[in-house]
Amino acid sequence: MIKNFPRIAALTCAALVATAPLTTTAAAAATPARGALVKAEQSARMTSGEVNAFLGKAGFPAIENAKGVDVYSVSYRTVDVKGRPTTATGSLVLPQTSAHDLRVVSYSHGTMADRRAAPSVASTGEGRLLPVYFAAHGFAAAAADYLGLGEGPGAHPYMHTATEAGASVDFLKAARTLAQQHQVTLDKRIMVTGFSQGGHAAMALGAALQKDRDLDVSAIAPISGPFDVEHAEFPAAVDGGLDGRSAAFYLAYWLTSMDRVYDIYDEPSEAFRPPYDAKVTDLLDGGHDQESIAAGLPSTLEELLTPAYLGKLGKPTGRLLKAIRENDTTCRDLRAGAPVRLFAATGDRDVVPANSASCLKDLQARHVDATLTEVGDGNHFASLRLSLPKVLAWFQQRSGAAVG
Incomplete structure (x- = not known):
């Protein structure tokens, strides 16, 4: 989830050097296996200087001994x-290095309602910046688009746990095939991180x-995730604990997506007030940019949802409750x-920190080695900026790499 469609999605980068497409195609099979590579195209090649210039435009500090990178869609x-x-x-970013065996960071991106912002197709923004950031430090960086984003068919099933996981695992397997074609072996012990969604x-x-x-998996470092929709995120949305415009966007996206999977309302008018009932599904079909979506939605949840459905969010039952609990x-x-x-950041009004506290409680109940670091009283996007160096340092320690 990304607060009010933050500026990171609109950043441009003159340092990004696109190359002529280099395409490889996997042999077709009668029944293609999950994780089989269909095709891969080199979409960019950046020197170490260009990497630092690219990241610097987004406010990242210069990386000492940064690696150049090759980006593949x-x-x-x-x-x-x-x-x-x-x-x-998805996007695989390989560092330009003589090493033939690489540790892998899987980066899961935040909320994207515009399919063109996804890692495999974006040349700027979170979907490109974060994989490049990890690859510049010597990791192979894998970033799945999830279903229905990038060039994937259909609508994106936003916050659908099974396909977030399934598409990401399958992408890691396709990435291994592609890396092997470039004489690189990817370690099977994956380090996993992600922001918001x-x-x-x-x-x-x-x-x-x-x-x-x-x-x-060897390490997991989630940043500001909405882990507990039932007990943390939805109550905050209903009680005014979330930023109003953000709440309207997230709930519109979540409800329209979950309706496609769970049939949580009979007609859009059951959940959405006019005029949004007539346009919200089309607005969030993956084909509209963030500015159009922001202009088409109200600034509060009360303007978006009918009183009856707003009440249901506070006390969910039936198919709505099933959708929540199967993905929580x-x-x-x-x-x-x-x-x-x-x-997590204590000042986050997009994904309230109670989500991470709930997650920590669940993990500790299962005897998982887990900690929660509060990175300050920043907003949602600040939590990503403040957490990244800590995540990187931990991953480098886990992999035996030198920091920087």
Whole structure:
């Protein structure tokens, strides 16, 4: 989740050097396996100086001994919310290094309602910045778009735990195939992080990796994730604990997405007041940019939702409750073995810090090595900026790499 469509999504970078597309295509199979590589295209190549210039425009400090990076847009096989075969996309960023064996950081991005902001297609913004940041420090950085974003077909099932995890695991497998084509072996012990919706996705991915035959997870570091919609996020939205415009955006996105999966209302007018009932589904179809979405939604939840549905959010039942509880499991699905470092900001009014406190409680109840670091009284985006150096340092310590 990203507060009021923050400036990071609009950042430009003259230092980004696009290259001519280099495309590889995996051999087709009668029944393609999940995680099979469909195609990969090199979308950018940046020297170390260009990397620092690119990150510097977004306010990142210069990285001493930064690596140059090669950026690949990847299409691969996965499954949709009903388990049917589909494709999804993501971005793999490889450091320019003589090393042939690389540790992997999987970065799960925050809320994106515009499919063109996703890692595989964006040239700026969070989807490009964060994978480049980790690759510049010598990691192979994998960033799945999730279903329905980037070049993936259909609508994005926002905050749907099973497909956040499934698409991310499958992308890591496709990334391994692509890396091998470039004589690089990716370590199977994945370090996982993510911001906002990506914090939720990172926890889901960590649990899925523990069950996978081919991959494993060695560290999980979610930043400001909405882990407890039922007991933390929705109550804050209803009681005014969230920024009004942010609450309207997140709830509109969540409700329209979950309705496609769980049929949580019979007609949009059951949940949304006019004129939003007639336009909200189309507005959040993945084809509108952030500015259009912001202009098309109200500044408060009370303006967006009918009084009856607003009341249901406070006391959910039926299909609405099922949608909430089936996707509120990320911190209860992880088992002991992979350490977790949670990060949150006390001033966050997009994803209230009670989400991370609830997650910590669930993890400790399962005897997971877990801590929660409060990074200050900053807002939602500040939590990412303040947490990243701590996440990086921990990952470097876990991988035996030198900081910087």
